[in-house]
Amino acid sequence: MAKMKPISFDSRGALLPEHGITEEQIFSLKTQLETARDEVTQTDLDLFDNGDCIPQNKQPLDAGFHEMPERILDAYQADRANSELGRILKTATRLRESVDKVVVLGIGGSYMGARALMECCCQPYFNELSRADRGGRPRMYFEGNNVDNDWTQGLLSFLKSDSKGDGPEGKWAIVVISKSGGTLETASAFRIFLAALEECVGKENLPDYVVPVTGESGKLANLADAIGCEDRYLVPDGVGGRFSILSAVGLLPAAILGIDVVTLLSGAAAMNSRFRTEPLGDNPVMDYVAVNHLLEKERGVLTRVLSVWTKSLESTGFWYDQLLAESLGKAEQGALPLTCLNSRDLHSRAQQHQEGIRDKVMNNVILDSWRCDPLSIGVSECDEDLLNELSDKTLPNIMTAAIAGTNLAYKEDNRPTTDIHLPAADEASLGQLLQMLMLATVLEGRLMGINPYGQPGVEKYKKNMNQLLRAPVTS
DSSP states (O other): OOOOOOOEEEOGGGOOTTTSOOHHHHHHTHHHHHHHHHIIIIIHHHHHHHOSOOOGGGOSOOGGGTTHHHHHHHHHHHOTTTSHHHHHHHHHHHHHHHOSEEEEEOOTHHHHHHHHHHHHHSOTTGGGSOTTTTTTOOEEEEESSOOOHHHHHHHHHHHHHHOOSSSGGGOEEEEEEOSSSOOHHHHHHHHHHHHHHHHHHOGGGHHHHEEEEEOSSSHHHHHHHHHTOOOOEEOOTTOOGGGOTTSHHHHHHHHHTTOOHHHHHHHHHHHHHHHHHOOTTTOHHHHHHHHHHHHHHHHOOOEEEEEESSGGGHHHHHHHHHHHHHHHTTSTTSOOOOEEEEGGGIIIIIHHHHHSOSOEEEEEEEESSOSSOOOBOOOOSOOTTOOGGGTTOBHHHHHHHHHHHHHHHHHHTTOOEEEEEESOSSHHHHHHHHHHHHHHHHHHHHHHTSOOOSOTTHHHHHHHHHHHHHSOOOO
16 A cells, blocks of 8 residues: 555644634643543543443443554454455445445434545546446435435435346345434334335345344344344444444445545544654644634634535535534533535635634635546637636636635634645545544543533434324324
8 A cells, every 4th residue: 555645734824813823822732632632542442441440421431433443454454354344345345246226324423424435535426427437336325314205205216217127227225324223214214215125126135135234232133133134234332323434334335335445444543643642733633623622712713614625525524513513512611513614605605704703713624636637727719708818727726726815815804714634535535534533523522521422412302203203193
């Protein structure tokens, strides 16, 4: 494997005289950040490994995500055929050869991560390409995250009309992801899509076309037994849903799409190493937390805008929105849910952030290189738009100017920004970014003195839903 290009974090746009922070303030947090890092990398992991002496204030302790990339890679290197990753790759190959469409059913982290991986690492408009142009990899669709009647009906109608013939084009499969199987949105979708799949492939063949990712026990595990599913994968213990993207939850859909999951995990492992060993100032996790935390505490900047300057990372932004909101939003005084801004919203959203209330920091995510060759504006006989003078400029040139111009406008108005630079929209860069954001979320939680794990409000929501659905219908 070629040497991995590291992602970088640039905080200079937040060093502002009036409404920003200073380098001195950042380095004043050094001891607190190092103490919090020790808690994340040593205390929490020791407690997690022991399992039987976790104090109440740390329950739940879903620290299993931290060293998971290394554990999965080490097991794969030791036994490629029988390791979890080896089996995932085998299942992915089987499905690629037998179906042309895969429906992933899940909610929250059980689908948002897989969608982020697809949109970043696959070609744009992947699902619209022919099977040959997709390299024989199936199209992928996501449901079970909502109970939207029309979108569900639309996907079912499409699957029925598009699945014709005896080859892979005539077949589709389900990957259903739920640790317990008790989440109503996903469970309802699974029942509906399972009935449609049975109509397509026959009841006796369902085990070949349904792959659950679930817990060792629970409603979905019981359903998998009843169906006879042989290929099934576990949602790891000690890994919360929003931290599960680099487990089978994300790796199985990614492998089906042909994404290089080994490089993805290697990128995450590289970020773990940087987090553990590099000092403040060269440590993307600690630097990101220091700047955003200080802006909140010193300047009242409660809203963090993840400004993704590529369509490929929009779903990553939505995944991070949930990660931060559910992890730190439980504090009475803590980070609020993000606004996800993307480049095509530049004129409508950036202007509002530039002139509105001073409660936001813009965290830019910027690609340093593009997958495709640069596309030039070109010369036209119809120059009424006066673009011939820019004919030699490319879309990457325009994007670079747009980012620089927007950042300059923020700076002139003393509005803080930071830049996360990704070498490319690929597995190595995304693996680093995902692990960086998960580690940063946990690190800031420990810095704030709150538990970043657990799912506040979920049990109350489920209880209320069940009571309302089972209540008598009144006219």
